[in-house]
Amino acid sequence: MRLNSSVSGLTLLRVDGRSQPLKPILTNGRSTLLVFLRHLG
Amino acid sequence: MAQLRRHQTEFAALQTDIVTISFEAAWRAEIWLEETGSPFPLWLDPDRTAYHAFGLQRSFWRSWGPKNLWYYARRLGRNGRKPIxxxxxxxxxxxxxxLEPDGKVLLAYRSHDPTDRPAVRLLLDALENGRSTT
Known part of the structure; x- marks a missing residue:
């Protein structure tokens, strides 16, 4: 299974509010474990 | 999260970065980071675009079953961390x-309920063997 190209174009936010595109970390030559957390309560 | 922290060096040895993603507001995320001391980057997905793009779900019944209520009760009793x-x-x-740098998905694990997380061994095996688990 391969990652949909639309997914790699997603942009998230850092806690300080800055934008964080997903693509750089997915193309840095290393594997990535993305952990989607449940609610933080 | 505690298990990932304990095995952090094994993931690093396998050339793997760990990134956590939350749909929560920044102020809640800041409190959570402060309370847990998580060593991993925390990125926010407030409109849940990424959450939905990865096919993740929400469920009232699976979130509040007996298993999860027991989990929360034990957690409160164990470390006393109060809900935010x-x-x-x-x-x-x-x-x-x-995810691999070439776009290959080595493992896709969508939790059945909020307490359902993949065992660290499963994650490490996927990295070591390149097995596809969905």
Whole structure:
């Protein structure tokens, strides 16, 4: 299974509010474990 | 999260970065980071675009079953960490994905309920063996 190209174009936010595109970390030559957390309560 | 922290060096040895993603507001995320001391980057997905793009779900019934109520009761008793005040969506289920730089998905694990997370061994095996687990 391969990652949909639309997914790699997603942009998230850092806690300080800055934008964080997903693509750089997915193309840095290393594997990535993305952990989607449940609610933080 | 505690298990990932304990095995952090094994992931690093396998050339793997760990990134956590939350749909929560920044102020809640800041409190959570402060309380847990998580060593991993925390990125926010407030409109849940990424959450939905990865096919993750929400469920009232799977979030508030006996198993999860027991988990929360034990957690309160064990470490005393009180819930962060304020409104949140407790029905999101979460999940874990291992992605290769070439776009290959080594593992896609969509949690059945909020306490359902893949064992660290499963994650490490996927990295070591390149097995596809969905």
């Amino acid at each position: 005040k304020g409104k949140t969506d407790t029905h999101q289920l979460g999940g874990d994905f291992i």
